Amino acid sequence: IQALLSTGPLAGRHVVVTSGPTQEAIDPVRFIANRSSGRQGHAIAAALAALGARVTLVCGPVAVPDPAGVTVVRIESARDMLAAVEAALPADAAVFAAAVADFRPADVGTQKIKKVPGAPPPGITLVLNPDILATIARHATQRPRLVVGFAAETETVVPHAQAKRLRKGCDWIVANDVSGDVMGGAENAVHLVTAEGVEDWPRLPKEEVARRLAARIAEVFA
Numbered sequence: 102i103q104a105l106l107s108t109g110p111l112a113g114r115h116v117v118v119t120s121g122p123t124q125e126a127i128d129p130v131r132f133i134a135n136r137s138s139g140r141q142g143h144a145i146a147a148a149l150a151a152l153g154a155r156v157t158l159v160c161g162p163v164a165v166p167d168p169a170g171v172t173v174v175r176i177e178s179a180r181d182m183l184a185a186v187e188a189a190l191p192a193d194a195a196v197f198a199a200a201v202a203d204f205r206p207a208d209v210g211t212q213k214i215k216k217v218p219g220a221p222p223p224g225i226t227l228v229l230n231p232d233i234l235a236t237i238a239r240h241a242t243q244r245p246r247l248v249v250g251f252a253a254e255t256e257t258v259v260p261h262a263q264a265k266r267l268r269k270g271c272d273w274i275v276a277n278d279v280s281g282d283v284m285g286g287a288e289n290a291v292h293l294v295t296a297e298g299v300e301d302w303p304r305l306p307k308e309e310v311a312r313r314l315a316a317r318i319a320e321v322f323a
């Protein structure tokens with residue numbers, strides 16, 4: 102019903118957005134995570150919905166409120182995020198703004214890890230998580246027409262992002278410098294890296310970055 106009633110340049114289009122951190126369990130009471138607030142991804146979901154898209158937002162644990170008019174699927178781990186994204190396909194476009202944990206503990210204890218008096222601290226062996234963006238960008242049967250990734254970099258931002266775009270097989274990379282207060286902050290300075298070149302956007306509120314990105318996505322489907 103909502104898709105039938107919606108108007109705007111993205112009416113009738115389905116877009117999947119990932120947002121927030123993932124949490125990777127160590128034991129029943131502990132996890133590995135990161136500082137992602139979900140602000141940028143959630144703002145993108147809201148901006149796409151405002152242009153008429155049907156939006157599925159797959160997100161890790163965040164404190165920001167659910168955007169209006171968006172279907173929210175909550176997950177914890179990277180593996181759950183991948184499964185939720187795959188379950189949401191087909192989609193016309195996908196935007197991967199989540200800060201996915203690259204690694205997870207190899208073994209998850211069923212009991213809380215205890216201190217052993219006199220013994221050294223236990224090590225945590227990590228294994229690689231699946232790459233959700235690369236998996237969807239190279240999907241054999243259900244690749245969205247437009248696949249957008251993010252690149253969180255602390256140095257040589259644009260060259261790293263250009264390499265990432267090719268390595269992951271996505272169409273665009275939104276490259277951001279996370280060396281300052283970007284993670285959790287209200288503003289973002291990004292570069293849009295496409296096959297055609299690089300656009301340097303000014304430092305803007307995350308909502309405005311989201312609106313510009315949504316407008317660019319709408320151009321693709323015009």
Ligand code: CTP
Pocket residue numbers: 119179197198199200201202203230231232233234235249250251252253254265
């Ligand atoms: N990403 C993903 N699944 C992962 C890791 C990353 O979908 N397991 C996505 C992120 O959502 C983002 C893009 O890949 O859109 C790039 O994430 P980033 O952390 O910058 O790149 P990595 O490939 O993980 O490389 P590194 O962290 O080593 O720079």
Ligand code: CA
Pocket residue numbers: 201202203
């Ligand atoms: Ca990473």
